[in-house]
Amino acid sequence: MIPAAGFPNRQRLHFTRASPKPYICGLSLRPPEGYGRGEVNQTNCQEADFAGRSISLLIQPHETAERAGPAVRVEHLSLKYGGQVALDDVSLSIGRGSSFALLGPNGAGKTSLISVLATLREADKGLVEVAGHDLRRASRQVRLSIGMVFQDPSLDDRLSAEENLDFHGRVYGMPGRARADAIDRMLDLVELTGWRETVVRSFSGGMKRRLEIARALMHEPQILFLDEPTVGLDAQTRARIWAYLNRQRCERGLTLLTTTHYIEEVEDADRICIIDKGRIIAEGTPGQLKRELGQSFLHVVAATPADHAALLAAYPGAHAIGAETLAIPAGEEDFVAGFLARFGNRLREMRFEGPTLEGVFLSLTGRVLRDRTDGEREAQRNAGRRAGRR
Amino acid sequence: MNSFLPILRGIHGVWLREIMRATRDKGQLLGGVSRPLIWLLILGVGLNPYFRGEVFGEVRLVLPYSYLQFLFPAVIVLNIMYTSIQFAVSVIWDREFGFLREILVSPMPRWAVLLGKVLGGATAATGHGTLVLILARFADVTLTAPQVAQAIAYMFALSFALTCFGVVLAGKVRSFEGFGVFSNTVILPLYFASSSVFPLDPSLTRTQLVASYPEWLIMLIYANPITYAVDALRGILINFNQFPPQIGFGLVGIGMIGFFLWALRSFGR
Ligand SMILES: Nc1ncnc2c1ncn2[C@@H]1O[C@H](COP(=O)(O)OP(=O)(O)OP(=O)(O)O)[C@@H](O)[C@H]1O
Numbered sequence: 001m002i003p004a005a006g007f008p009n010r011q012r013l014h015f016t017r018a019s020p021k022p023y024i025c026g027l028s029l030r031p032p033e034g035y036g037r038g039e040v041n042q043t044n045c046q047e048a049d050f051a052g053r054s055i056s057l058l059i060q061p062h063e064t065a066e067r068a069g070p071a072v073r074v075e076h077l078s079l080k081y082g083g084q085v086a087l088d089d090v091s092l093s094i095g096r097g098s099s100f101a102l103l104g105p106n107g108a109g110k111t112s113l114i115s116v117l118a119t120l121r122e123a124d125k126g127l128v129e130v131a132g133h134d135l136r137r138a139s140r141q142v143r144l145s146i147g148m149v150f151q152d153p154s155l156d157d158r159l160s161a162e163e164n165l166d167f168h169g170r171v172y173g174m175p176g177r178a179r180a181d182a183i184d185r186m187l188d189l190v191e192l193t194g195w196r197e198t199v200v201r202s203f204s205g206g207m208k209r210r211l212e213i214a215r216a217l218m219h220e221p222q223i224l225f226l227d228e229p230t231v232g233l234d235a236q237t238r239a240r241i242w243a244y245l246n247r248q249r250c251e252r253g254l255t256l257l258t259t260t261h262y263i264e265e266v267e268d269a270d271r272i273c274i275i276d277k278g279r280i281i282a283e284g285t286p287g288q289l290k291r292e293l294g295q296s297f298l299h300v301v302a303a304t305p306a307d308h309a310a311l312l313a314a315y316p317g318a319h320a321i322g323a324e325t326l327a328i329p330a331g332e333e334d335f336v337a338g339f340l341a342r343f344g345n346r347l348r349e350m351r352f353e354g355p356t357l358e359g360v361f362l363s364l365t366g367r368v369l370r371d372r373t374d375g376e377r378e379a380q381r382n383a384g385r386r387a388g389r390r
Numbered sequence: 391m392n393s394f395l396p397i398l399r400g401i402h403g404v405w406l407r408e409i410m411r412a413t414r415d416k417g418q419l420l421g422g423v424s425r426p427l428i429w430l431l432i433l434g435v436g437l438n439p440y441f442r443g444e445v446f447g448e449v450r451l452v453l454p455y456s457y458l459q460f461l462f463p464a465v466i467v468l469n470i471m472y473t474s475i476q477f478a479v480s481v482i483w484d485r486e487f488g489f490l491r492e493i494l495v496s497p498m499p500r501w502a503v504l505l506g507k508v509l510g511g512a513t514a515a516t517g518h519g520t521l522v523l524i525l526a527r528f529a530d531v532t533l534t535a536p537q538v539a540q541a542i543a544y545m546f547a548l549s550f551a552l553t554c555f556g557v558v559l560a561g562k563v564r565s566f567e568g569f570g571v572f573s574n575t576v577i578l579p580l581y582f583a584s585s586s587v588f589p590l591d592p593s594l595t596r597t598q599l600v601a602s603y604p605e606w607l608i609m610l611i612y613a614n615p616i617t618y619a620v621d622a623l624r625g626i627l628i629n630f631n632q633f634p635p636q637i638g639f640g641l642v643g644i645g646m647i648g649f650f651l652w653a654l655r656s657f658g659r
């Protein structure tokens with residue numbers, strides 16, 4: 001952990017743990033001793049050695065960013081499929097260069113919201129501005145400034161990796177040289193250079209996903225929509241991609257809008273928006289949400305089934321997690337002491353969990369947020385494909 | 391101008407993808423080669439002796455052409471029809487496997503995407519038509535360079551119109567599986583109910599025609615645009631027309647524009 005005391009102004013101090021080199025974005029601070037303001041301002045992103053760790057400092061031009069307006073502005077957006085409400089009076093604003101996470105259970109409307117923002121679906125009501133352009137009046141400008149990683153596969157699997165990227169570059173109007181450079185760069189980023197000429201059909205799921213991310217970044221969009229982007233990626237690749245995305249945020253103010261089921265990725269976001277049944281039910285920084293809505297839980301495994309029943313009877317508010325574990329809300333100060341006095345010798349395992357986003361999610365929706373299994377995902381993907389067919 | 395060049399690049403990209411798809415699809419290529427061979431070598435050669443001369447002691451037809459020569463342009467049109475209308479499969483494929491969304495979030499206007507796709511499909515179909523031209527000497531058709539150029543230009547226009555028609559069909563079909571059957575039920579009746587495999591003798595009056603063919607068939611043939619499309623190509627290749635060739639050219643022109651606009655309405659919705 002970096003001692004925050006080193007930063008005189010602690011506002012929005014934040015770095016991603018996922019990346020091997022942490023990045024600090026959106027800081028408005030007086031640089032620490034030894035880093036004069038002028039020095040830092042020379043480039044947008046400054047490598048600094050701090051507390052023995054290498055850090056990239058971003059001195060974001062706050063004033064200009066604010067003058068340019070938010071990257072995404074949504075006001076009173078509603079969307080229906082037939083009679084079924086998918087989005088209900090959604091309003092939100094995403095600052096430029098920030099990382100915004102949409103969190104919600106299946107069918108919450110995350111993909112629907114992203115589809116509207118990406119001009120794939122027309123909203124029934126409401127105002128949407130993306131990259132400063134009105135969605136209805138300047139959809140071409142909007143589409144030029146966004147990159148999209150779809151939840152469902154969207155590669156042409158009869159083409160090679162390179163041909164997929166080349167197609168993308170052409171369709172985005174990139175000239176030959178820029179296209180070739182971008183292809184090299186992107187294949188390198190997602191470590192598919194060796195697979196350049198291989199037909200995508202023979203790729204693994206994770207490789208396809210990587211290629212899709214590379215493709216979405218290829219034309220250097222201002223805003224990147226990632227609909228559950230890192231499903232099926234191993235931890236190493238995930239870290240690598242997130243490091244790249246964060247560097248892009250630092251260096252050129254890339255804005256990220258992510259939906260994900262990996263809670264640890266959401267924790268790294270600047271802002272989180274929890275959405276359920278088409279409505280926004282909470283929004284704020286991860287810290288805020290945890291402070292305001294989070295609850296501490298005691299995760300316990302009873303020694304015998306009888307103890308299990310006794311625990312349930314004593315704490316009706318407990319949630320069952322799996323077959324054995326119980327999550328007991330541990331709100332009050334001396335809860336743990338009292339609990340131990342009563343049940344201390346009737347437990348097999350016990351773990352204290354401070355306020356987490358999982359807890360926030362649980363208390364807001366009454367559901368546990370967990371990863372869907374792959375089988376379920378596939379079934380849903382097919383169902384979506386069937387529904388999407390006209 | 392500023393936004394024109396990128397769009398042109400995009401159209402080229404979409405076109406290129408269709409060409410790659412067509413040249414890598416071995417099945418389609420095989421069909422494109424074997425179909426004309428079967429039609430010309432088996433049907434054409436087989437029926438050639440019966441075309442002219444006496445059938446049961448009665449002269450039926452007085453045409454200065456052999457059946458092979460007569461059939462040759464029609465086989466080109468058939469090859470084009472198959473490839474163009476099968477193009478719908480590419481559109482359905484994009485829609486079913488999610489690639490369409492990748493295209494629709496791109497900054498390319500919808501008309502440009504469709505234009506690129508249709509140009510690609512039309513290029514492939516023209517290629518399959520041109521394949522048949524190589525067989526010209528087997529059908530006793532001698533061609534001059536201007537004739538070949540004219541024929542290819544006309545074939546491209548026809549392919550364009552039919553490819554747009556394929557896109558319209560794709561908008562109406564929900565799944566792949568049915569499309570093969572569906573396309574056959576569209577292509578073959580259209581093809582047979584034109585004067586492609588049997589001639590309407592232009593020297594006969596309508597009353598005389600009715601004497602040799604049933605009325606409903608003649609009605610069908612007159613109402614079928616493929617009749618005129620084949621006829622115009624015959625004019626170019628073997629200098630034989632049953633109708634004024636302008637009708638064929640006009641219909642193809644109208645088809646290009648009409649079907650393109652219709653396809654645009656259904657595309658990507
Ligand atoms: N094409 C469609 N036609 C009809 N209803 C749809 C369609 N797409 C989505 N829906 C409905 O809209 C609601 C929101 O779906 P959406 O795909 O946006 O959810 P999501 O939050 O992305 O879920 P997931 O986590 O499963 O991806 C769901 O109830 C779904 O059934």
Ligand SMILES: [Mg+2]
Pocket residue numbers: 110111112151227
């Ligand atoms: Mg979704």
